[in-house]
Amino acid sequence: MNAFAYSCLITIIFTVVIGFVVFFGHKKQRLNQLWLLVSIFTSLWIVGLFGSVISDNSQQALFWQRILYIGTALITAAFFHYVVVLIKKELKYRRVIVELYLVSATFAILSFTKIFIVEVAARTYFSYWPVETGIVYPIFLFYFAVVVFYSVYLIYKEYRVTDGLRSKQLLYMFIASLIGFVGGSTNFVLDFNLNIYPVGNFFVAFYAIIMAYAIVRYRLMDIRLVISRSLLYLILVAFVTTIFTFLTFFTATVFNDVLGANAILTTFFVSLILVLSLEPLKKYIGKNTDKIFFKARIDYQNVLRMISEIISLEIDLNSLTYSVAKILKEELKLTKAILFLPNKTGGGFTAVADSVQVGTRVTKNHPLLPYLKKYRDLIVTEEMEREIADLPESTEKKRMQLILDELQELDVSLIVPVFVEGEMKSILMLGKKLSGEIFSKDDFDLLEVFSPQLGTALEKAKLYKEVKDFNIKLKEEVKRATSKLRVANQDLGERNVFLENMQSITSLITRTLDFKKVMQGIVNSVSEKLKYIGGILLLVDEEQPNQIHIEAITETPLTKKAIKLLPGSLKEFGDNLSTGTTLTIKAIKTGDYQMGASFADFVSPPVPKAIAVTIQKLLGVRTAIAVPIFSEDRIVGAIIFGLSREQKQISELDYNMMNALADQTGIVYKNLELVNEIKKTNEKLQVANRHLKDLDEAKSEFMSIASHQLRTPLSGIMGYLSMMSEGDFGEMTKEQTHIIQELLDASQRLIRMVNLFLNVTRIEAGRFKLNLEKLDIIKVIQDQIKTMRPTTAKKSLKLEFKIPTVKIPPLELDPDKIKDVVLNLVDNAIKYTEKGGITVFLDKKPESVVVSVKDTGVGIDPLEAEKLFSKFVRGSGISRLSPDGSGLGLFIARKIVDAHKGKIWVESEGAGKGSTFKFELPIK
Template sequence: MIISQVLPLLSAIFVIGLGFFILLKNLKSSINIVFFFLSVVVTIWLVGTYRMFVSVVDDQIMFWDRFIYIGVVYVPSLMYHFSILFTKQKKQGQSVFLSYVVGTFFLIMSSTPYFVEGVFRYEWGVHSKAQLFHHIFMLYFAVFIGLLFYNVVKFYRFTDSGVARSQARYVLLAFGVLVSIGTLGFLPAYGISIFPFSYLSGLFFTIILAYSILKYRFMDIRFIFKKSTVFLASLLLALGSSYFIFNFLTWNFPRVDNLDILALLVGLLVMQPARLLFGYIANKYFFADIYDYNEVLRDLSHRLTSTIDLDEIATAIVNTVLDSFRLEKTGLVLHKQINSSVRFQSVKVHGFSKQELNTFSNNQFLKKYLEINQGALSVDEIPLRVRRIHDQEFVNNLLALMKLMRELHITLCIPMFKENHLLGLLILGRKISKESYSNKDFELVETLANQASVALDNALLYQKVKDFNLELQNKVDAATKDLMRTNKKLQYTNANLQQLDKAKSEFLSITSHQLRTPLSGIKGYLSMLIDGDFGKMTPRVGKVIKELYQNSERMSRLINTFLNISRIEANRLMLNKTEVDFTELLRTTFNDFKPEAKKKNLKYLLHLPKKNICFYMDSDKIKDVVINLIDNAIKYTLQGEVVISAEMDAKKLTIKVEDTGVGMKPSEIDNLFQKFSRGIGIAQINTGGSGLGLYIVRKITEAHCGKAFAKSRGKDKGSVFGVELPICKKVR
């Protein structure tokens, strides 16, 4: 067998191997499926050529040549279809369908003497002779291959993504090699002798695309490529070990039977350690930047929901991007009040200096640009964006920003927003591998930023409260030290401390009065307007007044929440128990939420026992419990119903609020009644929650010697929240 006969078979092995790699990565991806079929038809061409070269009889040569065209006639159609999917064109279905119809026509014609007939023999091989319809086929081949290059070149020129441009460049190179060299294989059909190096085009095509996959994540098969490489290396080492042991034992113990089984067992024992070793080497030196998208998000979500400390959250975010992308530098800056001004300030850095990040993040044009675009800013894509901007001043500022980013070695800047407010920036430098960021990297880092925004916002709020408490504590400590310095000032200092504590209590009382009194007045006048005490309103005005009233109710509930938190944190949650008609309390609270339930088109029901429920409790605190339970149910129920019920037996009163809302996993329930705790994914449904409502429910219920509970059958299957209160027969 001469080398010219082996070339097609060698190329076929590489092409079909790459096709299977890409298909196995994502069996549902259209572009992966089309590429697989393209690799199949190219393999048919190459395998058929090999069989044709080794055939001697003319009938066999003609058979295998016609077999080749089973694949070749669909090469232009599949290449054109691939270009449509790669460039993300959505309105070319008819042209794709037409290309396959024409290909099918030539498939039918290839079995007739009007397509190929007769055998041309030359020094390096054989080929059938082209006839009339083969000439027409070549025209069809040229048209659709030309459309492939037109689509990819157009995409290359106009895309804003640097990674996509790099991918397009290698697609052009790979298909250019395949077409320019591969089509030379048609020359013998027209009686032109040529060495069959054209069949190496499949090999070159595979090598170029494999490089694109590894460097620019083209069609995203690097993960399976790594797994396959590790497995293949482990298998080869195991087989090599078995082969060596077998030969060694055979040489030294020629008369012993079953040495092959012993050698096979040694190979099996070597296999698993080899996989671990090659896996470690691959992760450390060759595929260090490959990560599992879902695992990264899951891990960060767990870290963010397990703490409220700002430094711990910042560390978790920075370490996550460092570990995922293998970066040289990264940093997190937040919008913070410094003295009397509000500026960006570095809170966690790696590789950068804090001064560098502070200088960059406080660039006024950067803030303006991010607030307008609300997306990641890549230094590599600024030159592409500049081409489409006609405002010269804007262009100059953008180019100056690009220069600053390059001077500081900043590659990517991701804004973090909370309700359209720019909360902070996640700043990334280059990867250690010097590779560019892929589309998958952009998606991951933007999702990370969205997750982190909620956690950072809560942490900043908690930090403010913590700083305020620390400031008060420092004052108390200072006063205590003054007491210890001299006994002469003991009474005076003690009086000051008592006055400070009194002022603290008065502050809470005054704050409550100052916030509640005007709010009550506003609610009263709004209620009178709604009831028509000031005359009839137009429907449009009436709608606005009702919205104002509902917002006032929400603000009132929020004030109660934070006042309760202050009392709980200070261990001053006092109960004022009186005999209360709980039935009336529950009915009144239920009616207060009717407008909100109606606004969301929810079925809103109240189930009460026929006999009134009366017993001793702190009516204000228990009302706060009921308000938080109902408010929680309405917030997270997008459709369906919310049902409030109360049951009483000889020992306890049970209050339940059932909904058909988002539900939750059993693993989430234990943490729901903790401070600042929210279910996974809840932030995407309602961004305004504080994570304090259920915490207050638990604390007030426990103060009444009761317990709070929650149940759910799973995600999107609704939930039940409630409390159990022991029946008090007398005031304690």
């Protein structure tokens, strides 16, 4: 065999060994499975190359060349498949992968035909090499080159956008692939009759070596444990074999030559030494290989112990969260560790234990929260990314993509929800590992073990913090409340003084209605109750609205001395609202109080300034305040207060008292105005009342005289008309009889009208008296119905009296007046009923009887019902039915019923629905 064949053999061994080691390291991982497939097809290619180089004849060489191209064709699809899985884009290229496998399989089949390779023969340095190829061969080479170099490009492209450990893995994968395929491609140069030795084939072995280094150094396909243990046992076997051989040879020489022992004893002695030294030797070698392969290995037991100590000892929430985050970040060698706790208000979570991202919020509407609550498990962003890639387009995919984008923005790789009794109490977000490695099962186990403990500790710490905060808040609240109570007590004391003063002032100024005394009492209270030096009360002149005058000045010994300093009487020191420039005038014009240290600014002019200055010194006034007096919506004057304090010493209570006194003055001023107006109005009303009484007496006298004067001739007319209708003056024609009857009816109505007026006159004159006697109410009603039947017959109305089945006892009634009530109610019912009829009911109650007159007439508006019993009131819209009504019938009926200690009322559902008039009389 030549050097070329040896290079092929070495490459085959490396490729097969690495392929199966990777596969058995993680059988179920898709990436490891695909790498085994790539290794098998690569080995098949090199086996074909090796076979063709050592072949003795052209037929063997041609066979091995066809095997070579089967491997070459299948490498193309398998390597592309491996690459897209490595860069996590299998879903994107799923269709391309299937197509490449089909094309590669087609080329593999065609390699056994002459359209691929026609003949092999001697070519430069080799006895047998393809010297004639078919038409498919160039197409295959183009296909191979495009797919392989595009796959290598994908590795390079992914390497440019990654960092950390994964970046190192991709870099070595890129270098190994480039060396392997470029080196292997030099074998195709001879196919085109170019006399160039395929020196690149020697470098293909480096492809396997670089891959082995990437696997060991950078955890490519994560099989360090397999390689570590394989190396351990390889070294152990080699060491044991070497030692056994050496000891056997050495002890055999010693035991046989020196001691004369046999071989069995020698073997026993050597075996004993090996058995005793095997376990210590295994541990020593294992420890050193672990240092090589796992020199950055994490002691998870120690990490758990450290966290458990913090959790069990720390009760301060801030210290607990900071310590846990710090341990995780340092011990697991992470870029960050963020701990989120629930917000007190507004929902959601806030970062509390990361120096950079403290305050970062996960709002209550963030899709991450329901996702964590639903799945209640760790979330690895890389796995989530792959899961999203495998999902079809849907709302769920968009929601998960939104969650992933947010997590990537926070630059976290692992999320750990912390639940306590089914409720999420915290969220732990971990960044990438500084080494670039992915999170392992040991990491997950650690987090799953301590997260429930963390949740309980957080609850304990939060409870402690709440108690601590509550105690601090309680102390502050007690302090604040005590301070407020002290201020409130002081304020309350001042308010009580204020209220007492105002009550005393109110009591003082309301004892009399004398205007001058009241005003003097107000200004006197300035010194007596408010304890100021004194006050001046100025009012707008009622007769000359542009003028103000001094109405009153506080009367004290000092103020009396001050008044004597004036060159004239107080009335001379008024001022003009239009031309005056004092602060008092300004207060009245603007409606705002005015304050100053110079008394002269308030009274000069008209008071000479020198005199004003002298008065200020005499009284000891250090501050003067003019407060306007409001009476409803107008200003009627002002009060000038003189105080012995500086402006800065005047309290809010002082202003309140001055304003209250001014307001009280305005109210008193208005009240006195109203009292004066009422007095004037009362005088006018008394004159008018006397005049009305005179008119009423004259009216009553006229009504009485007129009624008596009308009643006598009407009685005579009715008598003659009655005699004529009965034929006392001879027989009359039908037409004459009708006319006489009409006249008789009209006369009866007129007499009833006269009786009404007489009754009204008696009522108003106080001469309305009852002549009571025992009466049968049933007979009274029957008589009145009999009287009204002719009237109902004319209108074709039905008139009915429902006689009660129970016995009605005799009642003490005035017969004439009760007849008028029944007659009036029945007559009204007939007047205002156009069709249907009238029904009279009599009902007995335990202590009274009720008479009801029900009609089917025009009805009554419920709002008008009560007014109908007033004098001269008629229902709206009924004048068209009975224009001759007086509006007195129901008024008199009520007076009669009231005089009998009864009551009368009306019931109706409304216009057009009839009405029922009722009156109730007591049974005595």
